[in-house]
Amino acid sequence: MNMRALLAVVASAVLAGCAGQPADAAVGVFSSDNPGSVNVYWMTAPEGLVLVDGLRTLSDGRRALAGIQATGRPVVAIVVTHPHPDHVGGLAVFHHAYPTAPIYADAVTTQTVRDDPLGFYALTHQQLGDDHPARPVVPDHLLAPGATVDAGGLRLETAEFGAGEDVTAVAYYRPDTGALFAGDLVGNRVTPALLEGHTCGWLTGLDQLRARFPAAKRLYPGHGAPGEPAALIDAQRDYLRTVRALVRPSTTDASPGGREVTPDEQRSIIAELDRRYADHPSVASLPDLRQRNIQAVVGELLAESSAPVPAACRP
Numbered sequence: 001m002n003m004r005a006l007l008a009v010v011a012s013a014v015l016a017g018c019a020g021q022p023a024d025a026a027v028g029v030f031s032s033d034n035p036g037s038v039n040v041y042w043m044t045a046p047e048g049l050v051l052v053d054g055l056r057t058l059s060d061g062r063r064a065l066a067g068i069q070a071t072g073r074p075v076v077a078i079v080v081t082h083p084h085p086d087h088v089g090g091l092a093v094f095h096h097a098y099p100t101a102p103i104y105a106d107a108v109t110t111q112t113v114r115d116d117p118l119g120f121y122a123l124t125h126q127q128l129g130d131d132h133p134a135r136p137v138v139p140d141h142l143l144a145p146g147a148t149v150d151a152g153g154l155r156l157e158t159a160e161f162g163a164g165e166d167v168t169a170v171a172y173y174r175p176d177t178g179a180l181f182a183g184d185l186v187g188n189r190v191t192p193a194l195l196e197g198h199t200c201g202w203l204t205g206l207d208q209l210r211a212r213f214p215a216a217k218r219l220y221p222g223h224g225a226p227g228e229p230a231a232l233i234d235a236q237r238d239y240l241r242t243v244r245a246l247v248r249p250s251t252t253d254a255s256p257g258g259r260e261v262t263p264d265e266q267r268s269i270i271a272e273l274d275r276r277y278a279d280h281p282s283v284a285s286l287p288d289l290r291q292r293n294i295q296a297v298v299g300e301l302l303a304e305s306s307a308p309v310p311a312a313c314r315p
């Protein structure tokens, strides 16, 4: 390739980065460090910035706040995708900096943050100390299922999904740019947490997400880099279906440990996950996340064996 052609390729790539992906130009992001890296996004609205989620810790919140303040625009609203500790632990930083900005969440998220029914925040507080408050800031604006939000002059469509990655999930869609904020329904090249034991609900939610926002141009995941929506959703579906398929044979009566997964079976499942999904950092700082994931999927598959399962989850 001669120099002129090379320059043309470079120039068109630069232009594609600016003009071809309009959503990115209007979306800022801060990602905490691995392991357990999690994203907070901010998008430009007529009246200021709208934040998506609140990070895990107060120190990460403060680091993100510096980038947000550097834009010179105030935060005028915060929207929360789900109540896992790594998405709400740092909310206090943003709430204290912008106390009048409403914090939107669905009913299940709001109730979970308020009551901590599974002790997740207490546990995270125990692990991380004061950097993760024992009681995160409770969202103060309740979202009805499927409601449209006017956030700082910006119209956001929402969709609520049932138990999957968490007990609930809300996706936020910005129709004027095609930006879709999917929380942890979709990660990008990360090892997800399957601890809730709802991979089937999660697979169903992925199909619903794709059907609900077919015009989405760019998907912003809770963990990992943004990307093309269909590709990211397909990759997430592939991961979940693969784990289920790898675990399923170990739960049959005829397998070496019967319905229990033996240490050997567990090792071979993890080896296969390592082979297929190298360089997929964990979304949590638990060193034994994959072992816990396998146990959760075992429990789910055994429960499913006695009931009809939706098409999205069948082998």
Ligand SMILES: [Zn+2]
Residues within 6 Å of the ligand: 082, 084, 165, 166, 184
């Ligand atoms: Zn999550």
